[in-house]
Amino acid sequence: MEQRVDPSPTLQDVAKEAGVSVATASRVLNGSSRTVGKDNVERVLRAAGKLGYAPNLSAQATARGSTKTVALVVSDIADPYFSTLAAGVLEGAEAAGLIVTMAVADRSAERECRIVATLRGYRPHVIIVAGSRLDGPRDALVEELRAYVAAGGRAAVISQPGLPFPTVAIDNAGAAKDLALALADEGYRRFAVIRGPAGLHTSRDRCDGFLAGLRQAGIEVCRVLDTEFTEDGGYAAASRLIAAGLDDVELLFAVTDAMAIGAMRAVRDAGLVPGHDIAVAGFDDIGPATDVSPALTTVRVPLHEMGKRAMDLALSGADPAEVQWMPTQPVLRTSTPTSTPDSVS
Amino acid sequence: MEQRVDPSPTLQDVAKEAGVSVATASRVLNGSSRTVGKDNVERVLRAAGKLGYAPNLSAQATARGSTKTVALVVSDIADPYFSTLAAGVLEGAEAAGLIVTMAVADRSAERECRIVATLRGYRPHVIIVAGSRLDGPRDALVEELRAYVAAGGRAAVISQPGLPFPTVAIDNAGAAKDLALALADEGYRRFAVIRGPAGLHTSRDRCDGFLAGLRQAGIEVCRVLDTEFTEDGGYAAASRLIAAGLDDVELLFAVTDAMAIGAMRAVRDAGLVPGHDIAVAGFDDIGPATDVSPALTTVRVPLHEMGKRAMDLALSGADPAEVQWMPTQPVLRTSTPTSTPDSVS
DNA sequence: TTGTATGCGTTATCAC
């Protein structure tokens, strides 16, 4: 048996079926309303319905010279951080009648750049890059985006202030500092921090901010541990710390929730109880942060809102230099109980 | 100052710059290789580079009559279940040189159908629907997809066997049964199960399978609780159960990890210790399942692989009736310790 | 090997 394939009905088919010209059909199906006869409208609509017509958006795009799509590039969609961001972008796009095409850069700056180049081929209405969390030269990316913008595109960037495009970001250093202060307020005095590779702005800013907060509270950090920017990295670092002797470290701050959750696991695996034997704090407030127990103290980052805001920002044709700073907030949960946990020696 | 916008360079521009015809330029930049002169290749390449040319994929699509995109529709991208699935699809697409456009149905069958209709406008190479977890009539969706396929499209569906399209799925009932058996093996005898709305196949199959497993082990379930198909639903149901008196229920099985994690929280909030006072088990093995403590016993579902497989299945032009059953596996973790937890009265 | 001409499905500019 042959695989019968009658191609999608075109505007021509609809027009013929309705007994009108393509122009008329086009007008009722898409174009600027009112200029078409009541009866013809009905004929066309009926014909379209009967044939199951769906406009060829690619053809529409070439004809119009513009698309109704937004291109989104993230580092890793399975990461709650990015998937929440993506959800916000999708919501914003939906509201604007746009549809989003998305690609993952897999935490490689080079791949990210290639992806933007490819995506650019779709002449999307908007390009949003949510690719923080990776290191490497951004010049190529900037060039690519600049060309896109020069050709009339709208770009927005999430979490990497300093790039010459409208940006939505948070004050990593300030937020970390606030957290440190809040924790000091709770009575904590002896801290260790787990951070990612030095090249990562996000990691560095959060670490530096946290240390600054401690200093302001008259506290000196006990230990700073370098590791991978992942949950496993957090696990490894915490394990190392514990193996080397916790001394009287009371609280472990990891620069991301993922790392903090990894650290909590390490604590548990070492036979200690997080929140009791040692407090743990993270940064991001991703979903799982409230699922773990004890619930993770962290800095709330409005990920979903940031995604949505990035859409709005790009759409509004914001000034390339505009940085929309989103509010953050320390969220104290039971992983950092108010009464200083018993220190283990 | 005017906002200067010189549109993206076209193939014509490149051709002119290189001093060749558009046809030649087209050939070297895209078409079937070998048929073009060594020197011209270089000229075109140089010209393209200099102008920053990126082919207009929409135009390419209309000309070729086919796209290099796959459309993916999920219920909620922020849900780890779907984001993991999506990651698999994205990986598969990447491998096939496809780019994915994605939309969220927000757990509404009606929206899902509308989305497919819209996506269809892009004449994507593939459409993948990962929209289980919602109830309602699927007829409209089937019609939409059928039209798409009739026009030469490739469709695949995840987790909803019974639809006339290539499908990747798991045996929910069988897997739940295996879990029940494994749990019975561990010595558990008194179970309660938390499930979602009756209309949800996924929920019903998992619940029924679990009960069947118990029955086979000669065990009668103590309680079956109906609730929302969400983490909060799990919380509410578990709270209800505890409030009504746990009696000697030893283990709480929720039909999804999300619900199970909610249930764990309820247990904790009631002053009990999950895994100690009462065991908890879920289904899906989403990321957070290993982050919570005690780590959640569950059924491992190869979400990432399923996404990738769906891509392959669609691409291979599989038989519409083909259902690719993916293996699942009970994973016993510390939320169901081997020694039956002390029952609380 | 290279160029010319035509077509892809729509939109938009004209006339009527």
Added chain:
DNA sequence: GTGATAACGCATACAA
């Protein structure tokens, strides 16, 4: 109001 028809940017059959 409606209908030809020229773009849109690219691919390709065909001729050179």
